[in-house]
Amino acid sequence: MENDTGKLRLGALLALVVGSMIGGGIFSLPQNMAASAAPGAVLIGWGITAVGMLALVFVFQTLANRKPELDAGIYAYAKAGFGDYLGFSSAWGYWISAWLGNVSYFVLLFSTLGFFFPIFGEGNTPAAIGCASILLWAVHFLVARGIQQAAFINLVTTIAKIVPLIMFIVLAAIGFHLDVFTMDFWGTGNADLGSVMDQVRNMMLVTVWVFIGIEGASIYSAKARDRRDVGRATVIGFVGVLLLLVMVNVLSMGIMSQPELAELKNPSMALVLSQVVGPWGGHLISLGLVISLLGALLSWTLLCAEILHAASSDGTMPELLSKENANKVPVNALWLSNGLIQLFLLLTLVNESTYLSLLYLASSMILVPYLWSAAYALLLAVKGETYEKEPEVRRKDLFIGGLATLYAIWLLFAGGIDYLLLSALLYAPGAVFFYKAKSERDEKVFTPIEKIIFAVTIASALVATLGLYQGWLSL
Numbered sequence: 133m134e135n136d137t138g139k140l141r142l143g144a145l146l147a148l149v150v151g152s153m154i155g156g157g158i159f160s161l162p163q164n165m166a167a168s169a170a171p172g173a174v175l176i177g178w179g180i181t182a183v184g185m186l187a188l189v190f191v192f193q194t195l196a197n198r199k200p201e202l203d204a205g206i207y208a209y210a211k212a213g214f215g216d217y218l219g220f221s222s223a224w225g226y227w228i229s230a231w232l233g234n235v236s237y238f239v240l241l242f243s244t245l246g247f248f249f250p251i252f253g254e255g256n257t258p259a260a261i262g263c264a265s266i267l268l269w270a271v272h273f274l275v276a277r278g279i280q281q282a283a284f285i286n287l288v289t290t291i292a293k294i295v296p297l298i299m300f301i302v303l304a305a306i307g308f309h310l311d312v313f314t315m316d317f318w319g320t321g322n323a324d325l326g327s328v329m330d331q332v333r334n335m336m337l338v339t340v341w342v343f344i345g346i347e348g349a350s351i352y353s354a355k356a357r358d359r360r361d362v363g364r365a366t367v368i369g370f371v372g373v374l375l376l377l378v379m380v381n382v383l384s385m386g387i388m389s390q391p392e393l394a395e396l397k398n399p400s401m402a403l404v405l406s407q408v409v410g411p412w413g414g415h416l417i418s419l420g421l422v423i424s425l426l427g428a429l430l431s432w433t434l435l436c437a438e439i440l441h442a443a444s445s446d447g448t449m450p451e452l453l454s455k456e457n458a459n460k461v462p463v464n465a466l467w468l469s470n471g472l473i474q475l476f477l478l479l480t481l482v483n484e485s486t487y488l489s490l491l492y493l494a495s496s497m498i499l500v501p502y503l504w505s506a507a508y509a510l511l512l513a514v515k516g517e518t519y520e521k522e523p524e525v526r527r528k529d530l531f532i533g534g535l536a537t538l539y540a541i542w543l544l545f546a547g548g549i550d551y552l553l554l555s556a557l558l559y560a561p562g563a564v565f566f567y568k569a570k571s572e573r574d575e576k577v578f579t580p581i582e583k584i585i586f587a588v589t590i591a592s593a594l595v596a597t598l599g600l601y602q603g604w605l606s607l
Contacts, residue, residue: 139357142365147290148431149346149369154293156240156399156428157342157491158377159421162384163400164338164491166393170319171385173331178378180332181339184539188502189346189370191509191536193363194529198518200359207443210504213511216448217566217582222501223443224562225555229497230436231469233344234429235476236490238264241425244399244418256480264477267429272470275433278459289427296420297376300405300413304383307408313386322391336546341495342377346370433470440465450568496551497558499543506536550605556592557600563589 140148157164165174195202195209202208206226211219242264243255252260319325326334346366356362384393384404396403399421405413441462444454457463510533512518519526544552563586570577578586599605 141357142361145361145365146369149365150290153373156237156425159399159401161381162393162404163396163398165335165381166390168334169331170390171313172318173328177332177335185343187532187536189366190532191506192366195509196362206501206505209508213508220448220566222504223439225497226501227439228558229494230432231473232494234432234473237425237429244421247418261477261481271429271433276461289423293420293424296416301379303408308383308386315389333546337492337495341491344498436469437462437466447573451572496547496555503540506540509533510537553592553596556589557596560589560593
């Protein structure tokens, strides 16, 4: 019998999923959504998101059960289905999205503290970056003490941050006014919003951002006590978080109008609740956000290290990144991830990157890994692999895989060409790590098709570099 010591139970896996998803996004949701869309378009967008993300959730659940040997989750699916380079690119993109997300969390955390301590400003002042750096390395050394301890702390912070969210929903429901919600329902009175379809498309990267983390349990499938808990944690976590997100977003639009919400500072949820109950409501939400962000930082620090370690263990990444300390924590992967977070924190002093700009870039980086995971599930169903005695299940999974793949393609379109080019700029340097890993195993670096994919990536990165230099592209 396999030793269960140190294995993660359903509660810990569920906390990793919910803790990864509920970071800072939900607390800034009222302003983020209102900046792009009116209530009618918001409802349509959430409908598309619910169906598309649920399809992705079922993809991760299905793959966890049908391909239990693929313990690294999201990147392993791309590698198994479409070759080493796309597998590597998925791991690389997911990893960059994870640590970029942490940079945005640090900025939002100290922006929130700026409500109480003006020296922190918008979260990118010298004082804010200095304190963020201290916190970064405190989290680093906590995670280095062991994944089991960090997972327990994450469970506690996940429970703690749910409480103010539920209080917001109850109080906002009391303060909700239908006439405010239905005022300019389709945004026709605001020419800047564009058509309803434009509004839906423009809000999509925000919905991706608030759901990043649904695959969190699959990343830890190798450490789960029961593999079936991976799928359960993913589905339960998704449904719970979806309900929270929609209620927070919709209720806010019945308290303040779309133009008013669009002008709010973040975390906008605090200002919305202040409108209902007075200043103490804003303080409550700000406290909840601080707890939430601390938990999210922990979850994503764990995920950053784990994805590099998993990819290194099977030769997709260089061998150096698989090294573990006495607590079974991949220390080199942890140092590399947090070193880059520190670098980008310092860069925010130079280019004044805001929470939203970092959010959009992190979201765009994860679209490719999501696409290849969905496409792999579709490929299995098309081939009938693992479905030899289950024709009815195969038909169902064929539909779900196709739906998830179409949704992932739609997200790439919704994100726009600018973020695709900026993503290519971050994907291109990964080839150095891929070359190093292949050299260590004395394997041919690229197949003919992979050479074409690599060439397109390099060309796109060069266009992005030119765009940044000439000013028609920016972070």
